[in-house]
Amino acid sequence: MTKKTVLIVDDEPDIRELLDITIGRMGVHTESVGCVRDALALLGEQAVHLCLTDIRLPDGSGIDIVRHIQDNNRDTAVAVLTAYGSTELAVEALKAGAFDFINKPVSIEQLRNTVTTALRLESGEPRVDSSSHTRLLGETPVIRQLREQITKLARSQAPVYISGESGSGKEVVARLIHANGPRSSAPFVPVNCGAIPGELVESEFFGHVKGSFTGAYDNKEGLFEAANGGTLFLDEVADLPLNMQVKLLRAIQEKAVRRIGSNQEIPVDVRILSATHRDLAKEVAAEHFRSDLFYRINVIEVQVPSLRERGSDIPLLARFMLDKLAQSWGIEAPELNPSALEALTRYSFPGNVRELENIIERAATLCENNIIVAADLSLPDSSVPATVGADQGPSLLGQAKGDIEGYLAGIEQHILRDALSANDGNKTETAHMLGLTFRQLRYKLQKYNFD
Numbered sequence: 001m002t003k004k005t006v007l008i009v010d011d012e013p014d015i016r017e018l019l020d021i022t023i024g025r026m027g028v029h030t031e032s033v034g035c036v037r038d039a040l041a042l043l044g045e046q047a048v049h050l051c052l053t054d055i056r057l058p059d060g061s062g063i064d065i066v067r068h069i070q071d072n073n074r075d076t077a078v079a080v081l082t083a084y085g086s087t088e089l090a091v092e093a094l095k096a097g098a099f100d101f102i103n104k105p106v107s108i109e110q111l112r113n114t115v116t117t118a119l120r121l122e123s124g125e126p127r128v129d130s131s132s133h134t135r136l137l138g139e140t141p142v143i144r145q146l147r148e149q150i151t152k153l154a155r156s157q158a159p160v161y162i163s164g165e166s167g168s169g170k171e172v173v174a175r176l177i178h179a180n181g182p183r184s185s186a187p188f189v190p191v192n193c194g195a196i197p198g199e200l201v202e203s204e205f206f207g208h209v210k211g212s213f214t215g216a217y218d219n220k221e222g223l224f225e226a227a228n229g230g231t232l233f234l235d236e237v238a239d240l241p242l243n244m245q246v247k248l249l250r251a252i253q254e255k256a257v258r259r260i261g262s263n264q265e266i267p268v269d270v271r272i273l274s275a276t277h278r279d280l281a282k283e284v285a286a287e288h289f290r291s292d293l294f295y296r297i298n299v300i301e302v303q304v305p306s307l308r309e310r311g312s313d314i315p316l317l318a319r320f321m322l323d324k325l326a327q328s329w330g331i332e333a334p335e336l337n338p339s340a341l342e343a344l345t346r347y348s349f350p351g352n353v354r355e356l357e358n359i360i361e362r363a364a365t366l367c368e369n370n371i372i373v374a375a376d377l378s379l380p381d382s383s384v385p386a387t388v389g390a391d392q393g394p395s396l397l398g399q400a401k402g403d404i405e406g407y408l409a410g411i412e413q414h415i416l417r418d419a420l421s422a423n424d425g426n427k428t429e430t431a432h433m434l435g436l437t438f439r440q441l442r443y444k445l446q447k448y449n450f451d
């Protein structure tokens with residue numbers, strides 16, 4: 001097999017030599033140059049599998065090399081070397097298409113990780129059979145586009161922020177980005193940032209050493225270490241306490257963690273994907289989320305469309321869910337009759353694909369003769385929300401006359417009931433869907449004497 005080639009671009013001879021020796025020891029052929037012009041010339045002459053470039057070069061910027069490679073050498077992975085702390089340049093390079101960045105002074109371990117990942121990526125292995133695990137079903141243009149975007153993003157190491165309504169498939173997207181990239185044989189570690197009690201967050205992320213605090217009975221590795229070589233998926237990232245956000249930023253920038261109670265830095269090679277159903281930019285504006293962390297994790301944003309925006313995928317999704325249920329229950333797959341299909345395509349699905357799953361499962365349990373009719377779906381009655389915001393101002397006024405408080409309370413109860421039903425009574429999911437904290441939801445349920 002021919003050796004892979006890594007091109008090193010740096011104007012400092014000492015750094016070139018260090019990279020040459022380290023990468024050469026990995027059984028890889030290296031070429032090194034000191035400026036943009038020589039780099040572009042070499043890229044035009046021979047196949048390069050990975051280009052490692054400094055950003056500040058005597059005759060231009062390494063980011064120009066990144067752009068040139070994006071336009072002319074799509075098969076070449078490119079990573080940039082950045083001075084410690086120059087986050088903005090690293091982010092700019094990632095946005096321009098660099099697949100990763102390496103902090104200067106260069107840590108040998110980080111360098112080796114980057115080279116290994118890039119060369120694995122270039123050889124196209126390993127891939128997982130995405131048909132057997134996670135799938136992003138759908139044939140609407142928005143979903144096709146999303147699948148294409150996932151394939152592209154899987155090749156990069158840039159942090160990706162996945163936005164979208166509750167239950168729309170953000171975790172599915174994160175899993176696919178991981179599964180289709182060069183990290184797929186390493187762990188995908190999902191963490192629900194809102195579910196970890198405040199006092200344990202730091203130890204969950206970074207680990208601790210025995211005796212470092214009451215209850216630390218043993219050494220424990222954190223989520224960063226558990227995800228080493230793979231992907232850490234920060235779900236509901238907006239729920240992270242502010243003090244933890246600072247520490248997270250530091251770990252991401254330094255690519256290293258320190259267990260609580262230890263002085264030792266442990267290098268970690270982790271790709272960060274994050275998601276929340278909230279509007280993260282608004283959380284930043286409200287000072288609930290640090291702008292520097294937002295900027296760091298939101299290098300590339302992916303939007304998962306709501307199910308309403310891809311209504312014509314509903315029959316296909318429903319069919320897939322029924323077949324899956326039938327397989328796991330060992331029964332013949334139930335059929336949806338035309339009235340049921342029509343009701344489904346008319347419904348607004350505030351809880352998105354997860355709500356569709358719940359509705360289908362309930363209907364498959366309740367239906368007779370293995371045929372699901374509209375009534376089996378028990379879709380929440382949407383009559384009240386339909387009048388709100390519709391072109392029916394006078395009638396709304398008529399209904400609210402004399403008792404706006406009572407009228408609004410009625411609507412609130414209606415929405416609460418629908419949301420609970422859409423989430424099969426699960427209060428955490430219901431609170432999510434409505435943008436409430438768990439405590440706010442509990443208060444409202446008590447207020448209206450919900451069971």
Ligand SMILES: Nc1ncnc2c1ncn2[C@@H]1O[C@H](COP(=O)(O)OP(=O)(O)OP(=O)(O)O)[C@@H](O)[C@H]1O
Binds near residue numbers: 164166171173354357
């Ligand atoms: N396009 C799709 N094809 C198949 N299944 C899907 C699709 N989108 C979502 N699902 C399924 O819907 C459910 C919800 O998806 P997922 O957990 O990814 O949503 P989410 O946006 O991360 O939700 P939350 O905001 O609550 O974290 C999962 O069971 C997932 O498998």
